[in-house]
Amino acid sequence: MNKNLQDHFVELLETHQNIVHKVCRIYTRDKAAHDDLFQEVTIQLWKAYPKFRGDSKFSTWMYRVALNTAITLYRKEKRQGRKVDIEFVQGGLYAKPYDNxxxxxxxxxxxxxxxxxxxxxxxxxxxxxxxxxxxxxxxxxxxxxxxxxxxxxxxxxxxxxxxx
Amino acid sequence: MDELDQFKGNWEAQSDQFPQLSKTDISNILKRKSTSLVKWILIFGIIEFALWSVFSFAFNNQSTESLSEASSIKTFSTILEILSFAVLIYFIVQFYINYKRISVIDSTKALMLKILKTRKTVKLYIIINIALLFSGTIGMLFMMVNYDPVLITDIRELQLKNSSGSFYTQLIGITFLVLVIISILILLIYWLTYGTLLRRLKTNYKLLQDIEEENTTG
Missing domain, CATH: 1.10.10 (Arc Repressor Mutant, subunit A)
Known part of the structure; x- marks a missing residue:
């Protein structure tokens, strides 16, 4: 897939990433699983992106892909505990809502x-x-x-x- | 106003707590490989097609090699081979069409249905192959006993010694045992692979179906 398309996709995802975070937050219990699902959703979004025609809003389209990944495609039981290396800033996400x-x-x-x-x-x-x-x-x-x-x-x- | 509505404000406010990934972080994720359910279905499907093809052709070739020159047996074996090959081609095409139709931008229910349909195609292929294996083996035994000159001579000798009865019992017994063992092995492999792979999808599909049914009946 061409570079321009990728740049455009990355930019859009960077802007709307909270949608993916929210889906991950609902479907996972810890940071490792969150990171893992985030990665899978991102990959699925990218795979489906060439077919995105702009008929619906990018955010609406994202909800669908993210939810489908979480509910249907994501193999949670096999993923728990897998090492991931997304650098979350200060690890704040799970420190706050999950723990104290x-x-x-x-x-x-x-x-x-x-x-x-x-x-x-x-x-x-x-x-x-x-x-x-x-x-x-x-x-x-x-x-x-x-x-x-x-x-x-x-x-x-x-x-x-x-x-x- | 219920509990959920009261939380709406808090829900939106939490967005500030999500760590923000940079463009580089996102680009790095894109280099990774997906390990989604669909990918596993595709991998397992291809492995199954490959294994069954090798198995059925090896089985047919072995049968043909060990046969005598009886032309009716050879014709029967050729028909079995052609049939297996036709079945293989038809199902590979179906599997590929079903797989290509799977789209993550479908509705959740439609996506689940398409995955289950793809899986069903492979399942049907295996069932037909098992049926072919059973009927082929039994058919081949019948042909050999009736048309293989070497075997006919052997059976006649056994009949003279009055022990052809136990020969038939052993032949049918061993064939039956082998077929049962193969079937159990196949079921075991299925349980270990697809059983765990599809459990969650099936549960969620049923939940979606229940929503429609509950409302229709209730």
Whole structure:
């Protein structure tokens, strides 16, 4: 793939990398797994990039590829503990929300989300990202009505986990 | 306002905590190789096609070599070879078409369906090959017992000694045993490879299916 295309892709990903971080944050429990999933999502995004026509926003397209990688393509059980060497600045990501967080609310939310299954996690992520039901249904491949009904059930489930 | 809505503000604010990767970091990641499920499906699929092709051709050649000159047996063996080859070509084409259709930009459910379909193609190929192996072996035995002049002479001698019954029992017994052992080995290999590889995908696919069903029935 040509250099210009790569430069363009790298620039776009650098700008929108938080989307990938958020997906990784929802689907992993530690920094090593986060790094690993981040790498796989980046590779999948790059492989799919030549087919990106700009019909949808780059960010919308990224959610789809990142979620598909996390839910379908990523082989979590084989990846845990694999050595990775992305240099995360100060390791802040996992030091704060995963361990001694100052934000109890966020910690509790993450703890609760962690107990959900992969599909429910995707629904929560897209909801927190303010995606409308039409976009959620398109991303996951379920009907809009079913996405709405399921989302309400997930909210109830989360509520009972947070306030048992 | 529910719990999740209350968290929306915090959720957005956490973006500041994510360590930011530089262009160089991202470029370095692009040099790495993917180890996604689809890649493993492709690798396993190719290995299976290769192994089965070698196995079925080796089996057919060995059978032909050990045969006498009986033309009906040779014709039967040639038909088996052509059939195996046609099956191989058809399934390789199908596997390749299915694999190329897998796209990470599909909806999650469509992506899962396509992966499962690719896997199904290889599975069907193996099932047909096992069926060919069973029917081919049994057919070949029947042809040899009836048309191989050397074997016919041997059987006649055994019949004179009144021990042809145990000969048939042994022949059928050993053939059956070999076929059963091969089948168990294949199932074991499947369980060790695809069983672990596809477990998570199947679970998630079922979860998506349940969302549709729950709402239809409930």
């Amino acid at each position: 967080t100052n934000d109890q609310q966020m910690a509790k939310l993450y703890e609760s989300i962690d107990q959900l299954n992969d599909i429910d996690k995707a629904l929560v992520l897209l909801y927190l990202e303010n995606k409308n039901y039409s976009e959620i249904s398109e991303t996951l491949g379920i009907s809009e009505v079913n996405a709405r009904v399921k989302m309400n059930r997930v909210k109830t489930k989360l509520k009972s986990i947070i306030n048992p």
